[in-house]
Amino acid sequence: MAHLPLTYPQGMVAPTPRPALAGIPVYRAGRPAADPASKLSSNELPFDPLPGVLDRAVAELRHVNRYPDAGCTALTTALAGHHEVDPDRIAIGTGSVAVLYALLSAFCGPGDEVVLPWRSFEAYPIAVELTGAAGVRVPVGADGTHDLAGMAAAITPRTRAVLVCTPNNPTGPVVTADELASLVAAVPPSVLLVVDEAYVEFVTDPAAASGPDWLDRENVVVLRTFSKAHGLAALRVGYALAHAPVAEAVRKVLPPFGVSDVAQAAAIASLESLDAMGERVAAVVAERDAVVAGLRGQGWDVPQAQGNFVWLPLGAEAVEFAAAAQPLSVRAFAGEGVRVTIGLPEVNEQFLATTRRWRTGS
CATH class of the missing domain: 3.40.640.10 (Type I PLP-dependent aspartate aminotransferase-like (Major domain))
Incomplete structure (x- = not known):
């Protein structure tokens, strides 16, 4: 069946969202990484499910x-x-x-x-x-x-x-x-x-x-x-x-x-598996504390870290650092800083090597 052409009264406009949406950004998820272990942008646990x-x-x-x-x-x-x-x-x-x-x-x-x-x-x-x-x-x-x-x-x-x-x-x-x-x-x-x-x-x-x-x-x-x-x-x-x-x-x-x-x-x-979960949390906390100690040893001013991530207050350099950290994926907040999830030990070492190069320029 042929469709009749649609005609609209003069001045009619297309549907528009509520005004409250005008200045609201779309939520941005952490940037993926080619290797999931290198994704340090979403505060995920780095282990397979129990x-x-x-x-x-x-x-x-x-x-x-x-x-x-x-x-x-x-x-x-x-x-x-x-x-x-x-x-x-x-x-x-x-x-x-x-x-x-x-x-x-x-x-x-x-x-x-x-x-x-x-x-x-x-x-x-x-x-x-x-x-x-x-x-x-x-x-x-x-x-x-x-x-x-x-x-x-x-x-x-x-x-x-x-x-x-x-x-x-x-x-x-x-x-x-x-x-x-x-x-x-x-x-x-x-x-x-x-x-x-x-x-x-x-x-x-x-x-x-x-x-x-x-x-x-x-x-x-x-x-x-x-x-x-x-x-x-x-x-x-x-x-x-x-x-x-x-x-x-x-x-x-x-x-x-x-x-x-x-x-x-x-x-x-x-x-029902809180003991096993607790062991994994303890491993993350130990890595977190080691990463914080490593960063402070390099001269970084790192806030108290009590989650499964660390914060680098890089200010205007945040986006540039995130690009330099690749293939690691970290979360940059433009003009403010970079949040980095605690990953597996070898990935955390890779991150610390990145921060060391950033500070020394080598």
Whole structure:
């Protein structure tokens, strides 16, 4: 059948996105590398999945003709036991970033404000501005730490949420327990205090804050993920711990059937393999500390590293360094610095050789 030509009234324009999208960039993932072991740009764990985790995930592939459990029932039960909280205080999504998007969508809108540290996780401003709210960026200190006093001072009657990233991605330092206590006291009960602990398993600083210590507060939300220490980045599983009405609001916004049964099974198996996971985390931490010591020995001013990455505050030279590091793929933030994931020992040695050449010019 012939298609009739389409005619439009004069002056009609094509569909346009919401104005909130006009200044929002597309999220940029870490640059791939020809050799996966050389990819130090995405803070991935450099090991294959644990055998038990892989076996459980593969077994679920037999059921991919069926929808997954929309309520993530078994995983919610496992997490509730792990954290010793009621199941209704948990919301699970496709990575902690998806949970954050849902949380902000549930509580923020045009005219609102969200206070956040900067430089911090690149997705924060995007998640905020998609809701129509404005992100209020409070610069981190020269040592990469949060300016929590500055963040508290930035709270206004329009503030709906305050974001804290500990350890901070990409700079590395943690928020201490005393610092978080002061911020909790400063944030009004009507304002969400979101503590993003994506890298918490790598933390060794005894002074570090623990988000779950504050879950008695109705406005505190803790974000966790299976993408980093658990090594399940491709399966996309993250969750929030929150007061029950907050968690319920997040679940309302999250898309149905978002987390596959394959991902849920793998996450449960990982929770049952914490000793084996801990051994891998310990290996990464040992390499991280060795890399930091090597960098400082070369004369680099490296912030406290408490995640599975290090930060080089290269400023205007960041992009040039990233190009010089090839075939290693590192994450450059133009005009600010370079974040480098801790990889396998031989790759870390290659990275240290790169930084040595950069500083000596040879």
